[in-house]
Amino acid sequence: MNKTAIIIPSRLDAQRLPNKPIKLIKDKEMILHVYDAAKKSNAGEVYVATPDQKIKDLIDKYGGNAILTSKNHSTGTDRMFEVFDKTLNKDPNIIVNLQGDMPNIDPRAIVDLVNFMKEKECAIGTLASELGSTSELEDQNIVKVCVKDRMKPGMFVQALDFVRTNPKNGHLPYHHIGIYAFTNKALIQYVSLKRSKLELERRLEQLRAMENNLPIHVGYINSSPLSVDTEKDLIKLQKLMEKNE
Numbered sequence: 001m002n003k004t005a006i007i008i009p010s011r012l013d014a015q016r017l018p019n020k021p022i023k024l025i026k027d028k029e030m031i032l033h034v035y036d037a038a039k040k041s042n043a044g045e046v047y048v049a050t051p052d053q054k055i056k057d058l059i060d061k062y063g064g065n066a067i068l069t070s071k072n073h074s075t076g077t078d079r080m081f082e083v084f085d086k087t088l089n090k091d092p093n094i095i096v097n098l099q100g101d102m103p104n105i106d107p108r109a110i111v112d113l114v115n116f117m118k119e120k121e122c123a124i125g126t127l128a129s130e131l132g133s134t135s136e137l138e139d140q141n142i143v144k145v146c147v148k149d150r151m152k153p154g155m156f157v158q159a160l161d162f163v164r165t166n167p168k169n170g171h172l173p174y175h176h177i178g179i180y181a182f183t184n185k186a187l188i189q190y191v192s193l194k195r196s197k198l199e200l201e202r203r204l205e206q207l208r209a210m211e212n213n214l215p216i217h218v219g220y221i222n223s224s225p226l227s228v229d230t231e232k233d234l235i236k237l238q239k240l241m242e243k244n245e
């Protein structure tokens with residue numbers, strides 16, 4: 001039987017929005033909204049991986065499971081791997097890296113991704129949705145995943161590229177959603193690789209996999225959770241989630 005772990009890397013020291021995980025949305029810290037979505041999915045055991053005692057104390061008080069990790073990790077995936085390796089003893093078959101800055105992610109999106117991984121047709125999976133406007137296409141804070149053919153719900157296809165700019169090569173861009181699922185073998189292989197040229201240039205760690213011939217498959221979902229990177233993003237999301245209450 002497959003065992004799945006959902007690990008949420010979270011740290012206070014974000015350059016563009018310090019203390020991001022504990023920013024309040026509807027009187028609750030952002031990281032708790034993400035944690036709730038992961039729990040509601042019932043797709044696997046949920047852990048928060050953090051180098052910050054303040055976040056660990058918050059999760060512990062909430063009744064969740066937080067693991068204190070090293071402060072020296074270069075990426076969220078490296079932080080997640082520490083929990084997979086040292087706390088979970090590399091036991092889970094599927095490991096989900098759920099970004100801690102998407103408080104309005106639909107739990108069903110997590111379920112869809114885990115179910116696809118259980119079909120054992122890919123090593124790394126992620127999700128995407130439609131871009132909402134031309135301005136989003138040009139916005140470098142919004143990561144685009146590029147594919148060959150137009151996508152539809154339930155479809156998983158191989159990603160061709162991940163970019164921050166408007167692709168000019170004929171590829172079809174979609175709004176990339178910050179959630180990844182790895183098989184245990186793929187995760188072990190991924191963290192053994194050196195950080196790649198494009199990964200560093202574009203500040204997109206998924207490119208490490210693609211530059212080392214580890215294909216990533218992307219699935220289409222109708223919902224489009226907002227990622228919070230700036231104060232402007234936070235205000236927009238606060239208004240959206242209060243409106244949808």
